Amino acid sequence: MPHVTLPKVGTAEAWREAARACLSARIPPEAITWSRGPGEAVLWAEDEPPPAPKVGAIRVPENFVHLAAQVVWHKDPERFARLYAVLWRLRTESGLMQDPADKDLTALRQMERAVHRDLHKLKAFVRFREIGDRTAPRRRFAAWFEPAHFTLEPAAPFFARRFADMDWLIATPDLVARFEDGVTTFEEGAEKPDLPDDAAEDLWLTYFRNIFNPARVKTARMLAEMPKRYWKNLPETAAIPDLLANAETRVRAMAEAAPTRAPFYAKAIAARPAPPRTPLAAPGLISALKEEEDACTRCPLHAHATQAVPGEGPLDAALMMVGEQPGDQEDLAGRPFVGPAGQLFDQILRDTGIDRSKVFLTNAVKHFKYTIKGVRRIHQSPNGGEISACKWWLQQEVSLVRPKLLVALGASAAESLTGSRDGILKRRGTVESGPDGIPVFLTVHPSFLLRLPDPVAKELETEKFRQDLTAAREHLDKLMAA
Numbered sequence: 001m002p003h004v005t006l007p008k009v010g011t012a013e014a015w016r017e018a019a020r021a022c023l024s025a026r027i028p029p030e031a032i033t034w035s036r037g038p039g040e041a042v043l044w045a046e047d048e049p050p051p052a053p054k055v056g057a058i059r060v061p062e063n064f065v066h067l068a069a070q071v072v073w074h075k076d077p078e079r080f081a082r083l084y085a086v087l088w089r090l091r092t093e094s095g096l097m098q099d100p101a102d103k104d105l106t107a108l109r110q111m112e113r114a115v116h117r118d119l120h121k122l123k124a125f126v127r128f129r130e131i132g133d134r135t136a137p138r139r140r141f142a143a144w145f146e147p148a149h150f151t152l153e154p155a156a157p158f159f160a161r162r163f164a165d166m167d168w169l170i171a172t173p174d175l176v177a178r179f180e181d182g183v184t185t186f187e188e189g190a191e192k193p194d195l196p197d198d199a200a201e202d203l204w205l206t207y208f209r210n211i212f213n214p215a216r217v218k219t220a221r222m223l224a225e226m227p228k229r230y231w232k233n234l235p236e237t238a239a240i241p242d243l244l245a246n247a248e249t250r251v252r253a254m255a256e257a258a259p260t261r262a263p264f265y266a267k268a269i270a271a272r273p274a275p276p277r278t279p280l281a282a283p284g285l286i287s288a289l290k291e292e293e294d295a296c297t298r299c300p301l302h303a304h305a306t307q308a309v310p311g312e313g314p315l316d317a318a319l320m321m322v323g324e325q326p327g328d329q330e331d332l333a334g335r336p337f338v339g340p341a342g343q344l345f346d347q348i349l350r351d352t353g354i355d356r357s358k359v360f361l362t363n364a365v366k367h368f369k370y371t372i373k374g375v376r377r378i379h380q381s382p383n384g385g386e387i388s389a390c391k392w393w394l395q396q397e398v399s400l401v402r403p404k405l406l407v408a409l410g411a412s413a414a415e416s417l418t419g420s421r422d423g424i425l426k427r428r429g430t431v432e433s434g435p436d437g438i439p440v441f442l443t444v445h446p447s448f449l450l451r452l453p454d455p456v457a458k459e460l461e462t463e464k465f466r467q468d469l470t471a472a473r474e475h476l477d478k479l480m481a482a
Contacts, residue, residue, distance in 0.1 A: 002027070006080070008037045008175065009153060009186045012072045019084050020058055029088050034080035036150070060090055061097045067112055073150045074111040082108055095454040100425040113422070118149045121227075123158055128168060129195045138181070142169040144192050146229075152177050156184050289396070290334070293366050299389035301367035301382070306331045311362030311397045319476055320360040320403035322394065324412040324445055328377050331368035336361045341447040348446070348462070352469040360401045364416035365390045379447075382412055391416050398435050405476045406434050407469075410445030418442075429468050431475060441475060443468035 004022075006014045015034075022032055068083050076082075086104050090096055099105065128141035141163070145152075152170060156177045159170065163179070170177045174189045293308035302308070309326040312335055329339035337345055349356050364387055370377040382390075394416055398406070408414040415421035417434045427442045434440035444465060452458040 002031070003033045003035070004080075005038055006034065006036045008150075008188075011036055011150070011153070012069055015068070015072050015080055015083070019087055022084065023058055023087060023091075029081060029085040032081075032084070034084070035077070036080075060087065063097050064090065067108055070112040070115045071108050073115050073118075073154055075149045076111060079108075079111060082111075095457050098452055098454050098457040115149050115151060118147050118151045119155055122147050122151050122155045126159070126170060128163075131195070138165070138167050140167045140169075142171070142193065142195055144171050144195065147172055147174075150174055153186065156186075160184050289393075289400075293393055296366070296393070298392070299367075299386045301365065301369050301386055304370070305367035307334050308366045309334055309336055309363065309368075310366065310393075311360055311401075312336055313360030313362075313401075314358060315360070315401055317358060317360040317401055318404040318480060319354070319358070319407065319472075320362065320398065320401055320405075321407040321409060322413040322417060323361070323363045323409045324447075325363050325365035325379075325382055326368045327379055327447070328368065328370070331377075336363055341445070341450055344449060345446040348466050348469060351466055352473055354469060354473055360397070360403065362394065362397055364394055364413045366393055384415065387412055387416050395435055398438065403438060404479045405472065406438050406440045407472050408434075408440050408442050410443075410448065413445070414440075414442055428464075429471060439475075439479070441468075441472040443472070 004018045006018065018034075064086070068087075071079050071083055082104060086096070086108065089104075096102065096105070122145060126143045126145050128143045130139060131142050132140040152172050152175045156170075156179075159168065159177070160179055160182075164182065167180045169179070171190050171193055176187045176190055178185050178187065290308060290310045293310055296302055296308065305326075309330050311320075313320075323337065326336065327339040327341065330336055330342070336342070346356060349359075365382045367390075368377070369380045369382050369386065371380050372378070406417055408417050411421035411424045414424055414427070417440045418432050424442065424444065428444060429442070431439045431441050444461070446465065449458060449462050449465060452461060
């Protein structure tokens with residue numbers, strides 16, 4: 001049985017070349033083994049390089065290429081074999097990458113998410129300490145980090161761009177990345193080096209204490225974002241116990257010092273009569289809401305969008321449906337769900353017996369995020385910071401409307417309403433708790449259906465979406481009857 005030993009540096013490119021060669025030679029997955037680095041022995045395997053690729057390009061879906069580029073850095077020893085098994089199946093299963101229930105793809109996507117999280121942690125938690133002569137033309141820094149996966153190499157370009165004006169070294173148990181005179185090199189991993197104390201740490205701790213917001217402390221969420229396994233290498237963690245102990249006192253002080261002026265629509269919320277539900281004249285409140293949102297500078301998206309796009313619908317709506325963000329046509333029109341996804345959405349609403357005129361429609365993010373390609377503005381998904389910055393506006397809309405049921409259309413809406421965007425395809429069709437205890441029904445965004453290239457998969461997913469909205473309507477009927 002041939003065995004492919006991939007190098008510890010350049011693993012991603014080496015796997016692509018080897019997989020292309022094996023596929024070209026029609027070597028089935030069960031007839032080949034894989035490992036990274038010469039130290040991984042494989043029983044019954046012979047080190048035998050795969051044959052050179054035959055003439056002709058091998059085409060695979062772009063989303064598989066992106067998936068493989070992340071998965072190769074996972075620590076699971078079966079990752080290369082799993083990737084090659086899916087690559088082998090793609091020869092005959094054209095719609096495989098669109099199958100959310102495929103167990104092989106599910107395992108790979110879980111690895112992809114784990115690597116993505118580990119990359120984020122590496123970039124966020126590396127702490128450099130200065131070494132060498134501070135008067136030298138290029139100052140030198142070093143750091144120690146223990147990633148959960150083999151993520152130092154794919155993260156190195158980030159550090160090279162971010163700290164291009166200094167020489168640095170990042171040591172991990174697996175590899176050491178060294179950046180000197182603008183060139184990045186790698187060498188074998190090392191033991192934790194004895195790094196000197198850094199005089200800048202006192203300044204960093206002072207800064208960290210001052211930016212720590214006690215009003216937003218959620219210990220469980222903080223530990224999820226900053227697991228304790230990283231604390232030993234983070235100087236600021238020494239201050240966290242004291243900051244948490246005094247959080248309540250600092251919150252009271254912040255509340256007493258806060259300004260008393262509130263936006264027009266926030267005052268309207270406070271003045272709104274309690275149930276029974278009383279219809280309000282929506283245009284005035286929504287107009288005021290739009291003026292406030294247009295003036296928002298909480299995140300950079302306001303700088304390039306045409307305008308903010310507030311929610312639309314009756315303020316006594318029992319059902320509020322929340323999408324991701326405005327698209328190109330919504331940005332120009334200033335109204336939600338008027339583009340291609342909105343037109344498909346309208347049709348499915350009619351199919352399921354939901355009257356759009358009785359629904360309050362809005363988005364988790366109020367400004368259009370895009371990139372320019374030629375003369376077109378191409379949608380880009382908002383990141384967690386942008387969703388968090390805009391969450392305040394969505395909460396005002398929820399407080400204005402006080403719906404009986406919220407429907408989260410897609411991962412961004414789920415993140416804003418429930419705090420998590422993970423596993424939206426697994427969670428779809430379920431109900432979770434949302435803001436102010438309002439139930440949140442989870443499903444996909446209609447634009448997800450438009451992006452599916454395979455007609456059969458698109459038809460199946462459209463029917464699933466139709467069933468989701470039918471279930472949401474039936475759940476609302478039960479809430480209204482209770």
